[in-house]
Amino acid sequence: MDKTIRFKLNGKEVLVDSPPERMLLWVLRTDLGHTGTKYGCGEGFCGACTVLVDGKPTLSCQFPLAGAEGKSVLTIEGLARGGRLHPLQQAFVDEGALQCGYCTPGMILQAYALLLRKPNPTEAEIADALDVNLCRCGSYNRIIAAVRTASQAMKMKVVDHEAR
Amino acid sequence: MKPAKTMRNDDEYTMFGPNGGGSWTTLERREFLKLAGGGLIVFFAVGDGLALQEGQRGGGYPDDPNAYLKVGPDGRVACFTGKIEMGQGIFTSLAMMLADELDVPLDSVDMVMGDTALCPYDAGTFGSRSTKYFGPPMRLAAAEARGVLVRLASARLGAAEDALLTKDGAVYVAKSPAKRATYAELIGGKKIAIRLEQKPPIKHHTKHLVSGKPALRTDARAKVTGEAKFTGDIRIPGMLYAAILRPPAHGAKLASVDTSAAERFPGARIVRDGDLVAVLHDKPDLAAEALALVEAEFGPSDSKLDNTIIFAHLKQVESRSEVVVESGNLDEGAKLAAKTVERSYFAHYVAHAPSEPHTAVVRIDADKAEVWASTQSPFRARQEVARTLGLPEANVRVMTPFVGCGLGGKNQGGQIVEATRLARLAGKPVQVAWTRKEEFFNDSFRPAAVYDVRAGLDAANRIVLWDYKNYQAGSRSSQPVYDIPHKRVLSFGGGWGGGGEGAVRAHPFATGAWRGPGSNTNIFATESHIDVMAEAAGMDPLAFRFHNLADARMKKVVTAAADKFGRTFAKAPTGHGYGIAITDYLGTYVATMAEIEVDKQKGTVRVRRVVCAQDTGEVINPEGARMQIEGCITMGLGYALTEEIRFKDGRVLDENFDTYEIPRFSWLPKIEVVLVDNPDMAPQGCGEPAVTVMGAVIANAIYDAIGVRMHTLPMTPARIKEALAAKR
Numbered sequence: 001m002d003k004t005i006r007f008k009l010n011g012k013e014v015l016v017d018s019p020p021e022r023m024l025l026w027v028l029r030t031d032l033g034h035t036g037t038k039y040g041c042g043e044g045f046c047g048a049c050t051v052l053v054d055g056k057p058t059l060s061c062q063f064p065l066a067g068a069e070g071k072s073v074l075t076i077e078g079l080a081r082g083g084r085l086h087p088l089q090q091a092f093v094d095e096g097a098l099q100c101g102y103c104t105p106g107m108i109l110q111a112y113a114l115l116l117r118k119p120n121p122t123e124a125e126i127a128d129a130l131d132v133n134l135c136r137c138g139s140y141n142r143i144i145a146a147v148r149t150a151s152q153a154m155k156m157k158v159v160d161h162e163a164r
Numbered sequence: 165m166k167p168a169k170t171m172r173n174d175d176e177y178t179m180f181g182p183n184g185g186g187s188w189t190t191l192e193r194r195e196f197l198k199l200a201g202g203g204l205i206v207f208f209a210v211g212d213g214l215a216l217q218e219g220q221r222g223g224g225y226p227d228d229p230n231a232y233l234k235v236g237p238d239g240r241v242a243c244f245t246g247k248i249e250m251g252q253g254i255f256t257s258l259a260m261m262l263a264d265e266l267d268v269p270l271d272s273v274d275m276v277m278g279d280t281a282l283c284p285y286d287a288g289t290f291g292s293r294s295t296k297y298f299g300p301p302m303r304l305a306a307a308e309a310r311g312v313l314v315r316l317a318s319a320r321l322g323a324a325e326d327a328l329l330t331k332d333g334a335v336y337v338a339k340s341p342a343k344r345a346t347y348a349e350l351i352g353g354k355k356i357a358i359r360l361e362q363k364p365p366i367k368h369h370t371k372h373l374v375s376g377k378p379a380l381r382t383d384a385r386a387k388v389t390g391e392a393k394f395t396g397d398i399r400i401p402g403m404l405y406a407a408i409l410r411p412p413a414h415g416a417k418l419a420s421v422d423t424s425a426a427e428r429f430p431g432a433r434i435v436r437d438g439d440l441v442a443v444l445h446d447k448p449d450l451a452a453e454a455l456a457l458v459e460a461e462f463g464p465s466d467s468k469l470d471n472t473i474i475f476a477h478l479k480q481v482e483s484r485s486e487v488v489v490e491s492g493n494l495d496e497g498a499k500l501a502a503k504t505v506e507r508s509y510f511a512h513y514v515a516h517a518p519s520e521p522h523t524a525v526v527r528i529d530a531d532k533a534e535v536w537a538s539t540q541s542p543f544r545a546r547q548e549v550a551r552t553l554g555l556p557e558a559n560v561r562v563m564t565p566f567v568g569c570g571l572g573g574k575n576q577g578g579q580i581v582e583a584t585r586l587a588r589l590a591g592k593p594v595q596v597a598w599t600r601k602e603e604f605f606n607d608s609f610r611p612a613a614v615y616d617v618r619a620g621l622d623a624a625n626r627i628v629l630w631d632y633k634n635y636q637a638g639s640r641s642s643q644p645v646y647d648i649p650h651k652r653v654l655s656f657g658g659g660w661g662g663g664g665e666g667a668v669r670a671h672p673f674a675t676g677a678w679r680g681p682g683s684n685t686n687i688f689a690t691e692s693h694i695d696v697m698a699e700a701a702g703m704d705p706l707a708f709r710f711h712n713l714a715d716a717r718m719k720k721v722v723t724a725a726a727d728k729f730g731r732t733f734a735k736a737p738t739g740h741g742y743g744i745a746i747t748d749y750l751g752t753y754v755a756t757m758a759e760i761e762v763d764k765q766k767g768t769v770r771v772r773r774v775v776c777a778q779d780t781g782e783v784i785n786p787e788g789a790r791m792q793i794e795g796c797i798t799m800g801l802g803y804a805l806t807e808e809i810r811f812k813d814g815r816v817l818d819e820n821f822d823t824y825e826i827p828r829f830s831w832l833p834k835i836e837v838v839l840v841d842n843p844d845m846a847p848q849g850c851g852e853p854a855v856t857v858m859g860a861v862i863a864n865a866i867y868d869a870i871g872v873r874m875h876t877l878p879m880t881p882a883r884i885k886e887a888l889a890a891k892r
Contacts, residue, residue, distance in 0.1 A: 019450075026449035030405075035397035036390020038568075040519060041600040045821035048519065076390035089388040093380060096791050100251030101387030102519035102568030108388060127829040134821060136519045136569045137251045138798025140832045142791070 007068040009034070010078025020066035024058075025049045027065050028075060036076035036105045040134070047133030050106035051075050057113040076105035079112065088112055088150040097146035099137035107133050111147045120151050192229035192558055197357070199282055200242075204235040204312060204356045206305040208284065228284045231357075232305035233262065235313070239333050239348030241266060241273045243302065246286025246543055247294045248278035250567035250574070251795075252851040253788035254294045255383045260784050261299050264372040265306035267330040268347070270379065278542040278564025288541035288575055290677055292750065292849020295784055299847055307364040316350045369782050369843045376843065378787035383566070393565045395523040395538040396597045403525065403593040404433070405448035406586050407455035409441040410602060413465035413814030414673045422459040429454035435589040442586055444594065452599070465814025467672040475510050475614050478636045481670045483657040488639045490652045497629030497650025501620025503700050504629065509615040509689035511637070511859075511877040513671075513809040514802075515818070516610075516678060517826055520568025521603040524583040527593040531555060533584065535562040540574040548577060552584045572677035576608045601819045608676025609809055611660055613637035615689035625701035627712050634689070636662075636670055638682030641856060644690060645748050647714035672814055679796075680856035683749055684803060688877055691745040691860035695736065695867060704733040705744050705864065717779060717842075718753055722746055724838045725755035725777035736868040741772075743865025749853035753779040753840075756797070756857045758833070760865040764888060767881030769805055769866060771831070776854050777838040781845035793837045793854040800858025801827045808878050 003020040006013065009032065016031055028034045028051070040048025042061050049061040052074040079086040085093070088108055098104045107130065114121055114129040121129070126147045127140075135143070197205070208228055234242040243262050249255040259273040276282050278289075286298070310330055317335035318325045321343055329338045336344035369376065386392035411418065418441070423434045426443055432454035433444045441458065445451035469477055498504065524537040526549070533553055539545045542562040550557045567574060583596040598606060613636045620629030630644055630651035638659030644651060660681040662671050678684070698708035706726060713719055731742055741760040747753075759773040774797045783789050806825040810817040818824040863874045872887040 022447075022449055026447060029397075030447050030449075033399065034390075035393070035399075038394075038520070039396065039597070041820050043600070043820050043822070046519075046600075076388075080389050085385070085388065092388045093384040096381060096384070096787055098251075098381070098384060098387050099253065099791060099795055100519060100568045101383065101392050101566060102394060104387050105390050127832065131829045134519070134826060134828055136517060136571070136799065136826060138795035138827065139791070140798055140827075140829050141794055141835055144829070144832075 003066070005065050005069050007070060008072040010074060016065065018065055020064060022065050023061050024051070024063045024065050024068055024073070025060035028060060034075050034077050038102055038105060040103065040106070045134075046103075047110060048103050048106045050109045050133065052109055052113055055113065055116055057110050074109065076108060079108065086112075087153040088115065088147070091146040091150035091153065092143070095142050095146040095149055097139055097142040099139055103133060103135045107135065107143055111143070111150070114147070115151055115154065119155065121147065123148065195558075196230050196282065200231065200234055202237050202353065202355045204309055204351055204354070205231045205358065206233050206309050207231050207357060207359045208301060208305070230282055230284045232284055232302055233309060235266070235309055235347055235351060237348065237351050237353065239268070239272065239346055239351070241268050242276050243273055244276045244283040245298055245302070246278060246280070246283040247289045247298055248540060248542065248564045248567050248570075249275070249383060250289065250540065250570035252294070252792060253381060253785065256379055256381050257295055257784040257788050258299065258302065259382060260374045260379060261295070261303055262306050263374045265303045265366060266310050268333040270374055270382070272333060278539070279561070280542050280546045281561040285543055288544060289570065290540055290572060290575055292752070292851045292853065295847045296751075296849050299784075303366045304363055305360060307366045308358055308360045311364055312356065312358055313347055313350055317345050320345050320350065375784045376782070376786070379785050380787065387566070394520055394568050395525060395536050395565050396520070396595070398525045398536045398565065398595070400525065400527055400593045403595055404444040404446055404590060405451045406442045406444055406583070406594050406596045407448070407451035408582060408596065408602070409455065409458055409460055410605060411462045413462070413467070414816075415465040415467050415814045416462040419461045419463050421461075425457040425459070426454045429457060433590065435586060437585055437589055440582065440585055444586065444590055444592075448595070448597065467814040469672045470812040471512065471808070471810050474512075474612050478612060478614050478657070478670060481657070483635065483670065486639060486655045488653040488655050489643045492650030494629065494631050494650055494652055497620055500622050500628040500650070502623045504618060504620040505693075505696055505700050506616070506618040507693060507696060507875065509617065509692060509875050511613050511685035511688060513609040513612045513675075513811070514678060514807045515604055515607050515809055515824060516569075516571040516573030517603070517821075517824065518569035518571055518573055521598040521600060522574065522577075522579040522606070523595070523597040524577070524580040525593060525595045526580070526583040526587040528553065528587050531559055533560045535560065535580060535584070536565055537562060537577060537580045538567045538574055539564060539577050539580065540567070540570040540572070541577065544575070545577045545580050548581055549584050552581055553588065571679045572681060573607055576674065576676055578606055600821070604809075604819050604824065605816050606674075608674040610678030610681070610684070610803075611636045611638070611662065611671060611675040613685050615686070617689055617693045619693055619697050621697060621701055625703060625708070625711060627697060632690070634686060637685050640681060640686065641683030641747055641749060642686040642690070645715065645718055645746065646694070646709075646712040648712070672811060673816070679799070680749065680852040683747065683852075683856035684800075684859055685877065687745060687747050687856050688859035688863060691747070691857065692863050692873070692875075695864045696873065699736055702735060704735050706733040709744070709746065718746065718748065721753040721777050721779045721840050722755040724840050725757050725775055728777065728836055728838050729757040729775045731757075731759070736864070737871035738868055741865050741869030743861045743863070743868060745857035745860035745864060747853070747857050749856055750849055751781070752848040752850065752853040754853045754857055756854065756861045758861045758865045760862060760869060762866060762869045762884065764870060767883075767885035767888070769862065769879065769884070771801060771833040771862060773834045773836070774861070775836045775838070777840055778850075778854060779840040779842045780850050780853070781848040782843045783839055784847055786839055789839060789850050790837050792850045794835050796852065796854035797835050797858065798827050798832065800855040801831055801862075804859045804862040804878060806878050806880060808880070
């Protein structure tokens with residue numbers, strides 16, 4: 001049975017009429033046309049479908065739509081602002097932290113969630129937090145470098161902001 | 165430059181070329197010109213261009229109807245290539261080559277890839293061939309276009325052609341650079357088509373301004389924002405998603421099926437064509453939910469194989485043999501040998517496990533079909549779709565969005581044919597996206613294989629005998645790189661493709677090329693055995709290799725790796741856990757050294773550090789080359805240590821990443837890459853070579869660490885513990 005579920009998607013209010021037990025991944029990709037979130041394994045083993053729900057990294061292939069009710073969902077489409085890349089996205093570009101790019105949205109959101117709770121993680125902390133996300137191309141070393149770079153850039157940004 | 169003759173007007177295009185005429189403007193070419201819009205377009209004639217691309221169709225192939233490049237009215241350059249981007253970075257490196265030859269900024273090059281209506285014919289993206297074989301004709305096309313632009317500028321600027329230079333998308337008078345015309349101004353509203361018949365001179369690598377310097381990936385921005393489209397992201401009005409009924413085991417035939425419950429599922433539509441039974445729905449997850457309601461019975465599989473008996477089977481199965489190399493005389497070698505060591509090595513099946521599972525979208529409109537597919541072989545896909553629908557190939561257009569890893573597995577396009585059949589049955593566009601479980605079931609696995617190696621040393625510790633047989637691996641990289649007087653290398657079986665139709669069935673499921681096909685496991689056997697011989701010689705594995713190498717280029721690469729590694733090798737086992745393995749992969753030379761630790765209680769291996777030196781000829785994008793090598797090293801940890809497809813009676817027992825373990829962040833070693841400078845050699849392949857030594861380098865490091873020789877890939881904790889127990 002369809003139910004109307006209301007949540008915030010990348011800052012904008014959305015309403016979805018759908019069976020509420022459907023997984024958020026498919027609602028995002030099909031009903032809402034946000035195809036940046038990827039299917040990788042369908043069972044929560046690869047992290048390709050990672051989104052943030054109220055700031056927490058969430059495997060959208062395992063997360064029923066009903067769980068999003070009243071919450072705030074961030075997908076890869078919501079990270080850049082006004083055509084400007086988020087420092088984390090920019091760091092992925094600058095460090096060459098991707099190859100085929102399929103796992104990249106999930107990687108970036110997992111890393112973003114890490115930086116929210118730990119703004120200056122060590123390499124070991126990054127590897128630990130991202131260990132649930134798989135990259136078949138083997139960009140792990142560069143992803144770690146990108147997250148480190150981003151954490152520095154974001155710190156600078158805060159300093160800049162405070163100086164003004 | 166010769167004066168050009170204007171041969172013919174066709175669709176308002178001015179054709180340049182000495183032997184033009186009606187024969188080369190085919191219907192397909194008109195279609196191309198229509199799609200391409202205005203500008204300056206370069207085609208290839210029969211011969212040079214095609215000959216430069218390896219492995220193309222045989223004799224009698226007509227002019228390719230499609231062009232290599234176009235300089236548009238706005239001065240932007242489009243590069244048309246039948247190659248596809250799956251992470252290997254040619255989206256960037258081919259654009260760099262083009263930018264250099266045509267003298268345009270890198271960001272004014274647009275890549276049009278894997279579109280059969282626009283791109284010249286291509287056999288497929290595999291074998292680390294794109295830069296090596298597509299690069300040269302593309303450079304020629306660019307040089308020719310540049311020549312035509314200079315000719316146009318000569319008339320416009322009133323200067324002789326040899327007084328003109330090109331830079332940043334403009335032609336200018338060398339002595340007064342203010343007198344200039346941009347490519348956009350020169351082309352204006354013109355439509356010019358050139359047919360390249362003679363090779364124009366191309367630039368020496370020392371004149372390259374873009375190539376040879378690290379460049380960021382030009383596809384990265386689209387990939388970090390989620391804008392990059394993969395096949396599963398294609399949305400077409402009216403499109404339905406398919407969920408397909410699968411047998412539980414390979415070789416199991418559908419006995420009966422009851423779809424009545426699924427038919428009652430809201431919005432579901434059941435279609436059937438023989439054994440192909442699918443649920444279509446406008447939501448992919450609901451299609452899968454409805455499929456779960458289908459009740460089906462399958463007969464038993466005819467396969468009685470499993471992991472424990474596969475190696476005996478692979479040696480027994482009737483196989484044709486190929487002499488890969490034979491020189492000297494094995495009996496003579498055996499006589500010269502003071503010491504002979506004989507061993508067998510084994511490799512299990514592994515999966516490609518690409519990040520993006522196989523996906524296709526097909527739309528059929530009367531007698532035409534449009535296909536979007538995650539494929540490494542769009543032209544082969546076009547052929548298969550045309551055959552399935554009984555249409556001429558010209559009526560089928562295959563487009564290739566970004567591909568989420570190929571690794572060889574996307575040369576096979578089963579999902580494309582499925583989507584084609586379903587779209588025809590449904591009368592609507594259909595998307596087929598394999599689930600991870602389907603991906604593990606339908607994959608064309610790297611074949612399991614067996615190797616028998618016998619080698620002999622003379623009194624001076626030179627390898628004088630090399631008797632090598634591989635069963636089912638394929639012959640690539642099975643030739644030793646060492647200087648051995650008496651050697652024979654035999655390859656049994658049909659290689660990674662399993663021998664094709666009519667061959668005796670060696671494998672219980674499909675097999676295929678897996679990044680560095682044949683080579684990964686041939687080098688595991690070869691380079692493991694070289695270490696065995698080093699020990700027999702009482703030498704350290706590095707000195708032993710130098711002692712038996714004659715190839716100066718290889719010695720240089722090994723030296724570069726050893727310098728970077730900075731450790732002293734000694735006769736193994738030393739307890740340090742140092743390993744070495746080298747190869748010549750289709751012209752790219754690789755030397756890799758690793759430092760590892762083994763937990764003897766758990767049997768686990770931790771790779772601490774990997775150093776890889778590679779000579780790949782002229783390097784177009786050093787940053788891209790490094791990425792490929794780093795990726796090869798990281799990915800290679802998997803087939804070395806954990807990746808193994810377990811199966812029984814036609815069933816594939818590994819269905820997802822919970823039991824099929826691929827490398828993850830916590831495995832990551834420190835990686836150091838040395839690009840050995842060799843710009844005078846044409847660019848060689850870079851996407852595969854470094855993965856092929858990973859099994860051997862880790863096996864050799866394990867031996868150095870704990871004195872246990874691992875003969876089977878993958879070197880799992882269970883196998884290491886077993887080998888340790890056997891040693892005691």
